[in-house]
Amino acid sequence: MSADPVLDLHVQAKRFGARLVLSDVRLQLAPGEIVSLVGASGCGKSTLLRVAAGLDADYVGRLTLAPGAGPRDVGVVFQEPRLFPWLTVAQNVAFAAGAPPEDARALALLAEVGLAGQEQALPKQLSGGQAQRVAIARALFTAPRVLLLDEPFSAVDAFTRMKLQDLLADLARRHAVTLLLVTHDIDEAVLLGDRVVVLGTQARGVVDDIAVAVRRPRDRRDAALATARSRVLDVLREAHAL
Numbered sequence: 697m698s699a700d701p702v703l704d705l706h707v708q709a710k711r712f713g714a715r716l717v718l719s720d721v722r723l724q725l726a727p728g729e730i731v732s733l734v735g736a737s738g739c740g741k742s743t744l745l746r747v748a749a750g751l752d753a754d755y756v757g758r759l760t761l762a763p764g765a766g767p768r769d770v771g772v773v774f775q776e777p778r779l780f781p782w783l784t785v786a787q788n789v790a791f792a793a794g795a796p797p798e799d800a801r802a803l804a805l806l807a808e809v810g811l812a813g814q815e816q817a818l819p820k821q822l823s824g825g826q827a828q829r830v831a832i833a834r835a836l837f838t839a840p841r842v843l844l845l846d847e848p849f850s851a852v853d854a855f856t857r858m859k860l861q862d863l864l865a866d867l868a869r870r871h872a873v874t875l876l877l878v879t880h881d882i883d884e885a886v887l888l889g890d891r892v893v894v895l896g897t898q899a900r901g902v903v904d905d906i907a908v909a910v911r912r913p914r915d916r917r918d919a920a921l922a923t924a925r926s927r928v929l930d931v932l933r934e935a936h937a938l
């Protein structure tokens with residue numbers, strides 16, 4: 697890695713009770729890169745993301761952020777938007793950071809995620825895709841250096857998903873934020889990732905780290921993406937004997 701990583705995680709061991717879930721996993725995120733994390737269900741992707749987010753400190757290993765970075769430099773987006781139902785959209789974006797909902801940055805972020813005019817709406821008035829846009833705006837509000845996303849688009853329909861993927865790639869570039877994206881969707885992993893890290897089952901650690909050297913903005917129909925996709929599928933097949 698040429699530049700110092702913004703996030704450097706080494707999990708020597710992560711257990712739930714007697715069960716070893718992660719063993720000797722090293723994950724380094726370079727400034728501005730997008731890393732997709734894939735692997736069979738239950739192999740420990742969400743666990744690894746929670747550890748990287750500082751949400752689970754019960755492990756043996758080390759989490760290092762770039763010099764000067766603190767917890768506010770790491771944002772998290774989960775599969776479900778986790779909005780406060782009694783707060784407006786703008787309040788949801790600004791609240792956790794202790795800012796007023798009329799904060800110019802909150803309004804600008806909402807416009808950026810395509811929700812201008814919805815600032816005063818309540819979460820129940822939003823579609824699933826719109827709610828996830830709010831969650832992304834909220835995560836970006838503190839201007840984090842790293843954004844960790846755990847299956848952020850798995851609950852929305854295919855068309856919305858594509859729009860959200862494009863939005864995320866765009867936001868990552870404009871905000872120069874580093875992304876770690878946990879996903880089950882190999883097309884998504886390859887479309888968005890500069891690298892696709894494949895996590896093995898039974899605490900076997902990272903079984904492959906595949907570079908996706910395709911220029912951005914990317915076109916879903918690009919043959920080079922299809923080649924990268926085949927490569928990831930081969931690795932998954934071999935790793936999990938699919």
Ligand SMILES: Nc1ncnc2c1ncn2[C@@H]1O[C@H](COP(=O)(O)OP(=O)(O)OP(=O)(O)O)[C@@H](O)[C@H]1O
Pocket residue numbers: 712717735736737738739740741742743744
């Ligand atoms: N809080 C917990 N207590 C006990 N076991 C847990 C806990 N959280 C996760 N596990 C177990 O740890 C293993 C890894 O779970 P994790 O959710 O990290 O996998 P995953 O790869 O994200 O799975 P999926 O792709 O299905 O979301 C699983 O066997 C799971 O049952």
